Amino acid sequence: MGDFNLALVIVAIVVCVIVFLFNIYLLVNYQHPDDANQAYFPKIIVVLGLSVAAISILMLPADVANRQACEHALYNGACNLTLPMKTLWLVIYILDAFLVFFCIPFAMFYYEGDQDKSTWQRIKSSLIWVVATAIICGLLLGILYALVGKVDFSVRHLSSPVANFPNSWETLSSTKPCIVPGNNECAASLANASSQKTWTMRTTFPEYVVALATIVGSVLFSIFGGVGIFCLPLGLIFSFIRRPKAVITRSQYIKEATEMGKKARELKKAADALRQEERSGVKGRKWRKNVKSVEKELLLLEDDVSALEEMYPQGETAETAWVMTVLGYLAKIVLGVFGLIISVAWIVHIVIYLLISPPLSPFLNIVFIKLDDVWGLLGTLAFAFFCFYLLLAVIAGEMMIGLRLVFITIHPMKWGGTLMNSFLFNVGLILLCSISVIQFCATSFAYYAQATAAQEIFGHTLESLRGIKYLYKYNVFQYVFLILAILTLIYYLIFGWKKKKPSGRFQLSS
Structure with a gap:
């Protein structure tokens, strides 16, 4: 038993090292050339944040494996040799909250600070904002914890008088579950309503912080995840459908490039005008709206340029570039179809296991258990993949909504062209x-992940927390997720087939 847990610790360490190295690789390849060899503090936060997010996703499968370490124990003390998962959960999520609400805002304030100021002035300005945020968050958390930081567990009080053991147990049945004839208080199913009581206790402050952070994340998750669950695969599928079928002629290329050049000059004039307004101190609501509009148009123009380069590859490697383009779209259709199957499986599982009471079927829970029977870690790997897929859906949903709503700041992630503020924003979102x-996976796969530390935190404690439990009792987040998923599916089925038309002349709001 001890050897099993030693192996689990070794695997956990190796996985953490691999995750850390992979995130460094992502940072190096996604960063903008302007950030090369500088902005080291934001880069450290980005790598740390991505590592914490990945490790937190992998901890639920590790929690399941940790539970299995003492599932077939031969002696009572065997479970003492397993990992302290509840402590690890609290540590990882307190670190998560600290990065989201303090480290990442400080890094963004510092990175986006006025470049004309000295380093100390930028640090001072960033600290003022972060300290003010910390004080406000600390006061709110302290007040809420003091007032409603309790959990209310519904329990049923059962009792039965003492009696001698019967000569035969055959007299016991579902209609006569008690030893003493005529006394049914020992059976929860037959006890009267007055036997149900509410057991109240105060939760720990770290668990309360995790719970509130989960609520904030659940609002974003239900919106972005609901949109992204179908946006992610269907975006790939319809990208293949709208792909360029052949290389365009040189005259067509010149015509399109000329139009894009005009659009680029308009955007440059608009950006210069906004920069002049900023220097003059005019930074009102209209200015911020125009900044968002320019950012959105610039992002769309970059996409148009990339599409034009695909349709008319140039240089000595033009044929090779076209072949790679074709292979890339084939990969998109394969990944899109596979992702669509996963998305449909998620939606079906949510409906039949979470929204229907009692559940029609454990569905994916049984699939993971069957996969574990085939090979010990196969079900765990599939479980981890479904969790990661939801996280990818959240990012896809955020990008889709950000491109269509001008009041949301756009922070695109591009290979070799991502600035550190965009990196930090997306890491904070992740x-x-x-x-x-x-929390959603722990609830959705409660049958597979039963008796884990995650269920104790995200199941019993979170769903019994005073003032919050009703959001989970009535499946509010699940319904929002499902409704937005259906609306996104309808949107793609109606508009996904259409090719994007060239945008008109760009103008700032007057």
């Missing part, structure tokens, strides 16, 4: 939603 993804 960290915030990762808590809710774990």
Whole structure:
């Protein structure tokens, strides 16, 4: 038994190292050339944040494996040799909250600070904002914890008088579950309503912090995840459908490039005008709206340029580039179809296991258990994949909504062209939603992940927390998730087939 847990510890360490190295690889390849060899503090936060998010997702499968370490114990003390998962959960999520609400805002304030100021002035300005945020958050958390930081567990009081053991147990049945004839107080199913009581106790402050962070993340998760669950695969599928079928002619290329050049000059004039307004101190609501509009148009223009380069590859490697483009779209259709199957499986599982009471079937829970029977870690790997897929859906949903709503700041992630503020924003989003993804998975796969530390935190405690439990009791987040998923599916089925038309002349709001 001890050897099993030693192996589990070794695997956990190896996985953490691999995750850390992979995140460094992502940072190096996604960062913008302007951030090369500088902005080291934001880069450290990005790597740390991505590592914490990935490890938190992987901790639920590790929690299941940790439970299995003492499932077939030969002696009572065997479970003492397993990992302290509840402590590890609290540590990872307190670190998650600290990164989201303090480290990442500080790094963003510092990175986006006025470049004309000295380093100390930028640090001072960032600290003022972060300290003010910390004080406000601390006061709110302290007040809420003091007032409603309790859990209410519904329990049933059962009792039965003492009696001698019967000569035969055959007299006991579902209609006569008690030893003493005529006394049914010992059976929960037959006890009267007055036997149900509410057991109140105060939760720990770390668990309360995790619970509130989960609520914030659940709001974002239900919106972005609901949109992204179908946006992620259908975006790939319809990208293949709208793909360029052949290389365009040189005259067509010149015509399109000329139009894009005009659009680029308009955007440059608009950006110069906004920069002049900023220097003059005019930064009102209209200015911020115009900034968002320019950011959105610039992002769309970059996509148009990339699409034009695909349709008319140039240089000595033009043929190779076209072949790679074709292979890329084939990969998109394969991944899109596979992702669509996973998305449909998620939606079906949510409906038949979470929204229907009692559940029609454990569905994916049984699938994971059967896979574990085939090979010990196969079900765990499939379980981890479904959790990661939800996180990818959240990012896809955020990008889709951000491109269509001008009041949401757009922070695109591009290979070799991502600025650190965009990196930090998306890492913060991933960290915030990762808590809710774990909570959602712990609830969705309660049958497979039963008796784990995650269920104790995200199941019993969170869903019994005073003032919050009703959101989970009535499946509010699940219904929002499902409704947005259906609306997104309808949107793609109606508009996904249409090719994007060239945008008109760009103008700022007057």
